[in-house]
Amino acid sequence: MSQRFHNPVAIHFGSGCLQDLPQLLGAGKVVLATFPEARTLGLVSRMEQLLGDRLLYVIDDIQPNPDVAALRATYEQFWRQEEACDTLVALGGGSVIDTAKALLVGTASGSFAELLALLADGKPFTPPRTKKLIAIPTTAGTGSEVTPWATIWDAAGKKKYSLHLDCTWPAAALVDPALMLSLPRQVTISTGLDALSHALESIWNVNANPISDTYATSAIQDILACLPALADDLGNPALRSAMALAALKAGLAFSNTKTALAHSISYEMTLRHGLPHGIACSFTLPLVLRMAWGAQAERDATLQRVFGASRDAAEQRLREFLHRLGVKTDFSDYGVSLQDAREMVSQAMQGARGKNFIGKDKVFSFS
Secondary structure (H helix, E strand, O other), rough: OOOOOOOOEEEOOOOOHHHHHHHOOOOOOOOEOOOOHHHHOHHHHHHHHHHHHHHHEEOOOOOOOOOOOHHHHHHHHHHHHOOOOHHHEEEOOOHHHHHHHHHHEOOOOHHHHHHHHHHOOOOOOOOOOEEEEEEEEOOOOOHHHOOOOEEEEEEOOOOEEEEEOHEEEEEEEOOOOOHHHHHHHHHHHHHHHHHHHHHHHOOOOOOOOHHHHHHHHHHEEEEHHHHHHHHHHOOOHHHHHHHHHHHHHHHHHHHOOOHHHHHHHHHHHHHHHOOOOOHHOOOOHHHHHHHOOOOOOEEEEEEHHOOOOOHHOOOOOOOHHHHHOOOOOOHHHOOOHHHHHHHHHHHHOOOOOHHHHHOOOOOOOOO
16 A cells, blocks of 8 residues: 655754755745744844845734734734735744744735634635745744644634645744754743654554654654753753754654644643643643554554553653653643543544544543
């Protein structure tokens, strides 16, 4: 049986590769999307020096978990003055890159409400206007720089929108580990665990194949070895580079498989319990591994390449790894009762990402 792997993003990797940006852009005009602290960190001034008069303006108020309440004004202002802009450059973590993906999808009216209506409909569509995106991650975790997906949150309505179009693939990704040296410990851990979740979720996935497995298993092995050491030595350039590469490999893996059950559970944990995304999608990994193991012999073989032959030992290793990083691994640790946890997992199985999980038809129980 033939296997297919597709990823159209031109990847530049390595310390200092931010300098490749002007060459990638050519003479086109740019809008920069970034996070508020980027100015204090000196990143905006660096971009101004790199881009010169190609930089039209900067959007620097993007917050974590992009919410419809904040996105509306930014989106509509962008499309009111979009004529001169050729490229959006997203400099930041997953929330910045996700926001940029939403901004580059232009509706006929320029109305954000029209975009939300299209997303709520859930059917593919071709936007009448769009822009090119170059993604420059400043965290090692989300993989958004090499995937077409973006998540938009509606905190007031307790729901989320998923964006996935041909035009939301970044044209290029500049993965420069030097940009990640200033990340604080908790952000380093949370985003690193997001990457671990991406890699594991791409293995216990109905869309997995040997190519995605190659990226995923390598990423898992690297993250298990690297992340605890990095959490204790945040300024280590070699460890930052190793973690950036591991997160990139995890992103490449799930760019073709999508995520699965742990992510499906995470959305509810973020919306209703306020957990940061990386923690919300990783604290259940030992539980989901136990549920996945035994569902398909081929998938078991891939997990065994990382964890060895024993399911119990694999689950324990994963649990101890998370505990070492200060991440609790029971629903009760986050104020969720056993009954509510069972209902949450059952409902997550029915979601789009839950249906990617190889164990979705197994009878399971947990306590």
